[in-house]
Structure formats: structure tokens, C-alpha cells
Amino acid sequence: MSSDPTPAVPQSRRRVTAEIWIVLGLSLGQSAVYAVVNIVARLTADTALADQTTQLNPTRSVRPYLDLTYQLLGIAFALVPVALALYLLSARGRSVRDALGIDGSRPGRDVGWGFALAAAVGIPGLAFYVLGRAIGITVEVQASGLDAYWWTVPVLILAALKNAILEEVIVVGYLRERLTDLGWGRWQFIATSSLLRGSYHLYQGIGPAIGNVAMGVLFSWFYTSRWGRHRVGPLIVAHALLDVVAFVGYAALPAEWRDALGI
Incomplete structure (x- = not known):
């Protein structure tokens, strides 16, 4: 009796499409719908967009x-859709290592590229946020609403890792695999992933959405390039670094400094 594994059954386009909508509906697609409703509510409010605030990591x-x-x-619980996406990818007969390059074989290079991507996004991103606040297309983003406890910084770091894993695995790694199954090309994927991220x-506000589209173009292009090699590790490192600096830095800065910087 042969011990070879049974080959994966090819999946129909309809089934793959339904799977994509289900995964996104349970995760970032749902967030996108709420965000669209939110921006409509903000733009139609009596208060100008620049005078409104949003708070990340609230108490x-x-x-x-x-x-x-x-x-x-x-x-x-926010990471459960990631587990679902990885499970569904593995059901195709490909390991997560093969599909997303998650194997720990090149930690130094992954971290190095992660720092480079974070630098490429972080400094222009802060400048774009300040510009957006100045011209009135960005709300005031309070990166942390947590009070100061012994666990505040560790929780903010975990929140940053959660965001990085959730977004990069689903919006880049998973989406690339599944859109490829549908016959979509590289640039169709880059456009879709970037617009979803934005x-x-x-x-x-409108400013951060545009900035995140630009970040999405860079990340999805890098992922599919000969340097990225379909590895989500560098993207997770870069995204986590950006969020750790934003979350922990915001919590650590005195209120008067935040007011002076407009953040």
C-alpha cells in the first residue's frame, strides 16, 4: 500500500472566491466596511475632519x-482569522512555509529587510501625517488610550505584533496565493492589496488612507519581487516596528510634546 499523500483536489473559481470573501469578511474586509461608514459619518459631521480624533488601543x-x-x-481573537487563512492554505496541499516563506531559515535577512522597509515608510509617513493634519484631511490619531500600568508597554507591543501578523498574512500573503489561484496577475494583486489596506x-481620515495605499504598493511589490521572494517575515517585522514606535512612543511622550508635534 502506498504511503504517498493524496494529491490536493483542485478548487473551483467560485469556491476560491467565496473563501476569499469569507476570510476578509471575518477580518480586514469587515474593518474596511466599517471604516468607509466611519469616514462618511466624519465628513458629514458638523465638526471639521481636522478637529476630530480617533483613539487606537483604548482602555x-x-x-x-x-x-x-x-x-x-x-x-x-483578532488573530483567529489568520489561523483560518493559514489552515485554508494548508488544505491545498502546500505547507505554510512554501506558501508564505514562514520557515525561520533567514532570520537575519528578514529582519534586515524589515528595518529597511520600516525606515522607507516611517519617516515619510510621519511627514505625511503632519501634512494631512495641516491641510485638514487627517483626524488627530491618539495611538494609545491606555493608562500607565506595568503591563501597558508589553500590551502595546503585543498589539503591534497582532496588527503586523493580521495585516501582512491576510492582505499580502494569503491574498496573493488566492488571487493567483484565480489567475490574477502581479499588478492586479498589488492594486487590490494596496487599495484594501488603504x-x-x-x-x-483621507490622508492616512492614501499613505497606507502607498505603503501597500511598496509592501506587495516587495513581496513579489526577487528580494522579497514571497516571504511575509520582512513585512511583519517592518509593520511591527512601525506600530511599536507609534504606540509606545505616543504613550511615552509627555502631553505637551504631543501637542507641540500635533500628534
């Missing part, structure tokens, strides 16, 4: 350990 309870519990639960950031 969930006035009781510290209950707040910590809520924060950790939110981070854990759409779920619309709640921060």
Missing part, C-alpha cells in the same frame, strides 16, 4: 486587571 475598563484581560482577549484605514 476597556477602569479596573486595571480587567482592562488587561480585555486587551489580551482582543489581541488573541480602505480599512479610512477611519483615520
